[in-house]
Amino acid sequence: MPGLQLSRRFYDQAVAPLLGGIPHSAGLLGDGSEVLGFDDAVSTDHDFGPRVQVFVATQADAEGVHTALERLPQRFEDFPVAYRDADRLDGAEHHQVEVTTAARFFTERIGCDPADGMGPADWLTAPTQRLATLVGGDVFRDADGSLESRRRALRWYPQDxxxxxxxxxxxxxxxxxxxIGRTGAVGDDLGSALVTARVARDLVRIGFLVERRWAPYSKWLGTAFSRLPLAERVGPHLSAAVRAGDWRARETALCAAQRELAIATNRLGLADEVDPEPRQFYDRDIRVLFGDRFTNALAARVTDPEVRALITRFGTRRHDASAMLPGTVDQVVDSVEVLGHPDRCRAATGVLGITDPSQASPE
Structure with a gap:
């Protein structure tokens, strides 16, 4: 049984009847492959079973819920109700009904409460893999609308x-x-393959940005990408690139993938249209898209004062006046030990050009 379905049944049949008249909301959001709908039989070997979050408004309500949950059954749908989850309660065996408030739950995962509004600093320090788990999952009951209002606030970035x-x-x-071509031309085939994989991954993440979908963490990145509408056009080229046995084939396949994503970027209407055709890299026998042409076109259309200030602060490269943008926290950092901790993500604001993580303004 898929984890989301199991958890909904657990809430409906085992949790909700115990809560009686206690005002609450409930759902399954946040960490876990089942929240994204990617769990399978293998997922059940650890940290898996009936679980749910119960959201209350006050501490008094929380105490009442905890008391009621003492009457949970020992098993549900052939799963033990009390089991170990490495991410909760220090791995102690316990029922996995988390009792919290909506404000606390969202703040613990992205460092801020979206009900208070999301400024540029909040967006830039919120990893997409966390956002994916907050707008994904399922809400089983939303008594006061506090869950869906927060999820709506996190659906997608503001335009700029x-x-x-x-x-x-x-x-x-x-x-x-x-x-890719430079390493291949000097006989470094491993280096060429490594760079190809890195660029292919960045192109996959561009696919999510184009489709307005939050990219999950690496385990499910390819699976989620394959479900994007543009994957049919881009995916075969990326697969060919990472499987190719020589740098020419890699270059050809990556250029084809870049062209498709360039066309898709133009169709968004976020910037003046840019020629999507790859071209020669200066005088060398190498073909590239020159992706920074899209960087400059997109940056030129930003009018939001706070985002504009960020672009101005980083300035441009001396040799070609291209914008120098570090981007979001997960474009700058690729460490689970940072991206999995909101406090560490928000501590990276200096690197991102935001001097004070407690303020939405980069000034």
């Missing part, structure tokens, strides 16, 4: 933050796209 993130994503591609 979206431009900024997409501009930074294309800049990352431009920084390494020529290295």
């Amino acid at each position: 933050v979206w431009r900024y993130a997409l501009a930074a994503a294309w800049l990352r591609v431009s920084q390494e796209e020529a290295f």
Whole structure:
């Protein structure tokens, strides 16, 4: 049984009847493959079973819920109700009904409460893998609308933050796209393959930005990408690139993937249209898209004062006046030990150009 279905049945049949008239909301959000709908039989070997979050308004309500939960059954749908979850209660065996408030739950996962509004600093320090788990999952009961209102606030970036993130994503591609041919031409086939995989991953993440979907963490990145509408056009080229046995084939396949994503970026209407055709890399026998052309076009259309200030603060490269944008926290950092901890993500604001993580303004 899929984890979401199991948890809904657990709430409906075992949890809700115990709560009586206690005002609450409930759902399954946050961490866990089942929240994204990617769990399978293998997922049941650890940290898996009936679980749910119960959201209350006051501490008094929380105490009442905890008391009621003492009457939970020992088993549900052939699963033990009390089991170990490494991420909760220090791994102690316990029922996995988390009792909290909506404000606390969201703040613990992205460092702020979306009900208070999301400023640029909040968006830039919220990893997409966390956002995916908060707008994903399922809400079983939303008594006061506090869950869905927060989920709506996190559906997607504001227009200019979206431009900024997409501009930074294309800049990352431009920084390494020529290295596939450069490494291959000097006989470094392993180096060429490694760079190809890195660029392909960045192109996958551009696909999520184009489709307005939050990219999950690496385990499910390819699976989630395959379900995007543009995957049918881009996916075969990326697969060919990472499987190719020589750098010419890698270059050809990556250029084809970049072209499709460039066309898709143009269709968004976020910037002036840019020629999507790859071209020669200066005088060298190498073909690239020059992804930073999209960076500059997108950055030029940003009008939000706070995002504009970020772009101005980082300035441009001396040799070609291209914008220098580090991007969002998960475009800058690739460590589970940072992205999995909101306090560490928000501590990275200096690197992102935001001087005070407690303020929405980068000033």
